[in-house]
Amino acid sequence: MTPLQIDTRTAGGVTVVALAGELDLGASARADDAVRAAQADAAHPHLVLDLHALDFMDSAGLNVLITAYRRAAAAGRYLALCGLxxxxxxxxxxxxxxAHFTVHDTLDAALAGAPAH
Structure with missing residues (x-):
């Protein structure tokens, strides 16, 4: 088991939350807190979830993504996943x-697809 690691940074005016390790029931609250905080950042309203180092995701992890999608849609903000x-x-x-998510192969592509802030 690889504990979940969360790295939040900005790149090109977009907040990037990188999740590495295992996004499961035990880690889903931490991940949701990090994503929620990133989505609340008015200075960087658009978000990319970089999942290239995510080893495992269960239904609780999937719920983190769904919740992030719903918050982004309600606020009219960009949310993309990359590195699946x-x-x-x-x-x-x-x-x-x-089909509900904007998915890119790389972080660079996800950043390039973000609307201008």
């Missing part, structure tokens, strides 16, 4: 949710 590993992409596909 095959297992993470599969979880989104099985749940039928991948």
């Amino acid at each position: 590993r095959p297992d993470t992409a599969r979880v989104l596909d099985i749940a039928g949710l991948r």
